[in-house]
Amino acid sequence: MVDPLAEVVMLLQPAARFSKQVVGAGRWRIRRSDAGQPFYCAVLEGSCRLALDGCEPIVLQAGDFILVPAAFGVAMSSLEPLNEAADTVPASLGPGLFRIGTAEGPIDLRIQAGHCSFGSPDKTLLVSLLPQYVHVRGEQRLATLVALVSEESREKRPAREVVLARLLEVLLIEALRATASTTASPGLARGLADARISAAIRAMHEYPARPWTVLALAKQAALSRSAFFERFGRTVGVPPMEYLLAWRMALAKDLLRSGDMGIAHVAERVGYSSASTFSVAFARHVGRTPTQYAREQAIEKDALTADHLSS
Structure with a gap:
């Protein structure tokens, strides 16, 4: 799990x-x-x-x-x-x-x-x-x-x-x-301490590529759509779809840094139907296209490797 x-x-x-x-x-x-x-x-x-x-x-x-x-x-x-x-x-x-x-x-x-x-x-x-x-x-x-x-x-x-x-x-x-x-401030840890909200968070992490909606996530939590939306925001600190976007972008960045996948494959892994749709969402969220981000990370990785070999 x-x-x-x-x-x-x-x-x-x-x-x-x-x-x-x-x-x-x-x-x-x-x-x-x-x-x-x-x-x-x-x-x-x-x-x-x-x-x-x-x-x-x-x-x-x-x-x-x-x-x-x-x-x-x-x-x-x-x-x-x-x-x-x-x-x-x-x-x-x-x-x-x-x-x-x-x-x-x-x-x-x-x-x-x-x-x-x-x-x-x-x-x-x-x-x-x-x-x-x-x-x-x-x-x-x-x-x-x-x-x-x-x-x-x-x-x-x-x-x-x-x-x-x-x-x-x-x-x-x-x-x-x-x-x-404890009385932790809203965030992931507090969300995971709530059995209903935890079920939705774990589903997002286990299946990030699924076409999640608030209603589908509410069903994972066994709550009505409105009750789930309010409870998720109060417990985690952000709305459920905002959390899902943040997690998908974190995964996408990690996959792009590895350099092992093309843009289309990364898009599919994080829930986007096409490379172009993913590129637009990524650029809006990160400020650079996936191609630019991957290139920057590759240059940085090569520089760190060169420094390590020369030291």
Whole structure:
């Protein structure tokens, strides 16, 4: 059976950028702009407040994990407000360890925070299928995975990048599927936690070439057309046909990058009756024709291969 969550995560091609442990004491506040990069944080001890652009502040407690697939403005602070106008500057205590707040005395917070990157050229489209953020409480499996990512990031072991990529895939999937028991924002994970909506999403992923309509998808979900349309939009965050188009375009880009299929074959695989119809839809969605996109990807792949051979 096709697993939509695993498909999206693997297409994202996650890679580790860095992971660090931060300890805190007293009052503090830090802000940063992450330019849409994925961010995750696990609270190991104590509590703090997290504010993301466009969202209400969240109080994070020991045992909490938060994943933001595309972080922009991020602000973290102690629960007690900081009186001074200036933000806190983290002090390095050694490789991968930082302190915030008062420089002396016992700590009252310990977190493991990390950033990763998504290697897919289609990452913006794929991230749009995910929730704005995922907040999970009390999942020991996530804490274990974060610890493994942190440890692997610091070590220079053989096949380190491969191991990190697999660990991050598991971490992302584990965090996203844990949303069945959380209040995740609308997105793919929340849709898959809804048995009715999940049936329609899995059908779209398993048979993307079918001539789906809202009514046909509603039958998969065993709902009326109107009830399905409203419930899908509320749960996933986009209308069903918009989700289907996004998934078809993600698949088409992946097939075109591989270079193993002609345009007509790709069109057929993603549900278009002709290469010309597919080309018009692809150009409208991507801004380039399938032929132009495939050529650009081939040039980029050749350049990366040449760089690798010369290094």
